[in-house]
Amino acid sequence: MSAAMSADRQPTSEAIRNAVTLRTMTPENLDAVMAIEQTAYSHPWSRGNFQDSLNPLFEAQCLWLGDELMGYFLAMHGFKEMHLLNITVAPARRGQGWAHMMLDALSLISRQQGAQWLWLEVRQSNARALQVYERYGFARISVRKDYYPADRQQREHAVVMSLKL
Numbered sequence: 115m116s117a118a119m120s121a122d123r124q125p126t127s128e129a130i131r132n133a134v135t136l137r138t139m140t141p142e143n144l145d146a147v148m149a150i151e152q153t154a155y156s157h158p159w160s161r162g163n164f165q166d167s168l169n170p171l172f173e174a175q176c177l178w179l180g181d182e183l184m185g186y187f188l189a190m191h192g193f194k195e196m197h198l199l200n201i202t203v204a205p206a207r208r209g210q211g212w213a214h215m216m217l218d219a220l221s222l223i224s225r226q227q228g229a230q231w232l233w234l235e236v237r238q239s240n241a242r243a244l245q246v247y248e249r250y251g252f253a254r255i256s257v258r259k260d261y262y263p264a265d266r267q268q269r270e271h272a273v274v275m276s277l278k279l
């Protein structure tokens with residue numbers, strides 16, 4: 115880690131790391147999820163998008179420190195693969211390893227359920243997420259043109275990435 119990158123990071127203490135819990139996302143969690151979601155994206159998911167995903171076709175988990183929601187992820191089951199649709203860390207908790215921890219959890223859950231690959235799409239402009247995924251081991255596979263809505267009626271390309279589990 116470079117000195118410049120570490121300057122704004124608070125090391126995550128072992129105590130906090132041991133105190134966090136990962137629990138299945140429930141409808142009761144959606145106020146807290148939406149509060150983070152709306153600050154995190156130019157085009158956030160709606161509450162209905164989350165509600166529609168709280169069923170066995172999806173893997174939706176929340177990362178908690180006590181009653182503080184640190185982050186969440188939502189993935190869709192496929193045949194021998196899992197498709198990560200949303201992974202978000204609360205702004206105040208970024209750069210402390212929580213996305214890595216959730217990717218570890220998703221990898222474990224996916225392997226336990228017979229998946230061999232993780233897939234995701236990410237906005238081409240989302241340099242931070244691209245870096246996190248590449249450092250985690252995801253490879254860039256292709257680009258989906260005009261996949262995402264963008265500002266001023268524009269569209270944005272998605273980078274398709276995969277990870278062999």
Ligand SMILES: CC(C)(COP(=O)(O)OP(=O)(O)OC[C@H]1O[C@@H](n2cnc3c(N)ncnc32)[C@H](O)[C@@H]1OP(=O)(O)O)[C@@H](O)C(=O)NCCC(=O)NCCS
Nearest residue numbers: 125126154201202203208209210211212213214236243249
């Ligand atoms: C992208 C996003 C999920 C990353 O979450 P994050 O928790 O900040 O990511 P991590 O902390 O796990 O990884 C970031 C860095 O912290 C480092 N890190 C890991 N453990 C650490 C620790 N204990 N202490 C300090 N830093 C640590 C990681 O090495 C990584 O650095 P690197 O990228 O230079 O290798 C987050 O920025 C976010 O929610 N963004 C908005 C939503 C979004 O864009 N989601 C992705 C959509 S595709």
